[in-house]
Amino acid sequence: MFPYLSVLIWLPIAAGIAVLVLGDKNVGAGRWLALGASVATFLVSLPVAIHFGTTTADFQFVEKVDWITRFHSYYALGLDGISMPLVVLTTFITIPVIIAAWTVIEARPAQYYAAFLIMEGLMIGVFSATDALLFYFFWEAMLIPMFLIIGIWGGPRRVYATIKFFLYTFLGSVFMLVALIYMYVKAGDYSIASFQSLPLTLVEQRYIFIAFFMAFAVKVPMWPVHTWLPDAHVEAPTGGSVILAAIMLKMGGYGFLRFNLPITPDASRELDLFIIALSLIAVVYIGFVALVQQDMKKLIAYSSIAHMGFVTLGAFIVYQIVRNTGGLQGAGMGMDGAMVQMISHGLVSGALFLCVGVLYDRMHSRQISDYGGVINKMPIFAAFMVLFAMANTGLPGTSGFVGEFLVIIASFKASFWYSLLAATTLILGAAYTLWLVKRVVFGPVANEKVEHLTDLNGREFGILAVLAVAVLVVGCWPAPLLKVMQPTIHHLVDQAVASKIPV
């Protein structure tokens, strides 16, 4: 069989190295090579999405080669219903990121494209690895290009932001590694499947849960370990922000679904209130924090944290539903919502950061107060910005609605109060996003600089149009996405509620 996943991982990495070798002198060729590679990667991911079997929770497009025989660790890849959509999201989002940099990045452009291509390969590796050691390998390797992206092309406080980003995530991951090794010593190999079926006592599960929690909570990021994100986002170049928000944050959510719930189900059941509480704090408190931001990127960054709160809420709501209803009826709805929310947030936050990038390239300011009345000079841009803002607030018909709606309904089954708190996002999200749009887009032309703004060029229009279509498609017709995920989510719910404590 054609090794789709290996191609998806190594094609962008090879292209990235080629761009790096071409260097800044041949950046014209490098640029087209980068674009070609990212489009090719996306095209390769299409058959994966089309031929993906929607009746099984098993891994598909499986590849398995010996890697480190001594540790029984394999170069093992495979996709299921929760990783496949994320892989396609990754291949999709990388294209606008490459295009968005076209004329904007002037310093060391070759390295910029190379970093993003290598990053793309590594991120696909994270989602498709079915061997825990391989997963960790990609997971950590991903930090290197991101560290450089923020540090080299970032804003004035980039060094602080990137070192904070690196150390935060590194600290979290190291303890995950310790937990993985512990389970390897018990299970005898590094396959994630054997970790999932490994019986563990409650005490062991608690420690492992906390280790995973440290890694994934930082990545999501959950309150109170979210403080690296606004710094990283504000300082990162546009492309870096897009990848961070659209893909890297999803890895935390993916980790919770892939590791915490199936590997430590009993500890998850015991500690679910803890996660729910943190998620609700993220939704409510961070929503208020977003309201007072003066910096557009910071506002979207805080909005991301609040939206990701829905992901963790949806993932862990299952226990309370089972407790209340005594059955599995509707238990998967929260996870469905979490997954849709991840995809949707990937598209919407990516698009919003690209919008901010469009403004920043013209005005070199991210301060909301520097803008006003942009619609008068950039009507097409304003239309897109308003659309994505609506998607961010969860307007029905956009992708933002589906995920939030599913999670709120699921949390209603668990507890009225959860859903009440979660539903505040409908007000808060609308408040901070629409207020942002009002101050930036609407009103009279605020100053001289805005007066000289020019509307979107063809390149920018293309990127935003494609994203807009994607947002609307997922919003109006989420059924295919839900169908792809369904067997896997079913299986995941079964795993999450079954006890693993040895008798």
Next chain:
Amino acid sequence: MPETTMTWASLAPAVSEIWLVAAICIVLLADAFAGETRRNLAPTLTLIALAVGAALTVLYANVDHSTVLFDGMYVADGLAYTLKLFGYVFVAFGLLYSRDYLEERGILRGEYFVLMLTALLGIFVLVSAGSMLTVYIGVELLALSVYAMAAFDRDSGVAAESAMKYFVLGAIGSGALLYGMSMIYGMTGTLNLDELAQKLQGEPNLGVTIGLVFVVVAVAFKLGAVPFHMWLPDVYQGAPTSVTLFIGTAPKIAYFALTLRLLAHGLGGVVVEWSQMLGALAVLTLVVGNVVAIVQTNLKRMLAYSTISNVGFIVLGFTAGTPDGYTAALYYTLIYILVALGSFGVILMASRKGFEADHLDHYKGLYKRDPMLALAMMMLMFSTAGVPPFVGFWAKLRIFQALWETNHFWLVIISAAMSVVGAFYYLRVIKLMYFDAPPAVYPPPQHSAGVRAALGLNALAVLVLGVIPAPLLDLCSRLIH
């Protein structure tokens, strides 16, 4: 059984040492006759000698089972064979990196290379030691050569100071080793490590325990484990960088072998006693090494503290007290040397005549001046920080595994936390090279393409071994088991 007659067949496994002694004489004589004008003769001859030595070792010393020579004084086994080959390679690379540096400072003299070879001989003797006496001979041969190397730049006050410190503290270490060995000899009546391993089983008596303490102190001294690390930062900083490179690389093989042969093998019966001591040393070493490295402004001194923290990991491998732990320590040692070789190589290449690139600020904007050097250094720094896809990650993973298998919960947690602390100062080097603008226009460093290729190969090895770690992991495992 002791051999009664000496034949070529019985000497063949010791061909590395025999050849080195011959090579030392040749280089010394050739340099004496070559005179002042042909300075480049000695390094070239030394390189040839290393290559020939490696070839001879492969041809004659590749034993398929452990062979004992010279009345049990000398052991030739797979481990010794492989470590010697690594020794040749590491020393040859170190020589390539340091030649230009020595020439620019006017200390390119034949004696330097002779000392290098005698140090290598000491390493080989130690690696093949079958008796405590051989251990001591190896330790001293190595140490005395290295003291002289540290003082080689005789007009430099710092170098003389560091050599003096090295000598005095090193002598205390050697003294402790000798004292401990004599006590153990007094209690057991044997110097032979095999016999010692058989005699010392179960609860040791007080005399052996006291002897053991001295041996552990000596080992800690030689490795540079806290609180016996005081010499290390001063020597690393004060010695000429080429000497720092030498001290930081090949001798680590010898000190690994010292720990393995003496503690893990000879005193293997009392593993419970020394593994506790090593555990405490390892924790101290990790904490002090990593925390103190953060505040350093001199790159050589920072790398010295980084060495200390890496030594902490090697000691942790021994703390596990199992063959798996020793395997992890061996793997870690080899990887550490590979990375240290490259890192000091970068310092050597960033330096020029009259300019020592040993301050962290000298690396600001290195990317602009020399992209290849910066890229190599970045890979090396990420590797020591333990970030995949570079090989340093596997070295740390191997240590964690060995500790988990022996249920050292707290050691795993502490070492994991310390590796995050360590990441900070490695990142800072990358930050200086890539994110900061160069402060002034330095002339680009000039080095021959061959030397640069060697460094490139070194950095590439860090990446390739990281992506395909299985062969070296298997090799290390095979050597120990």
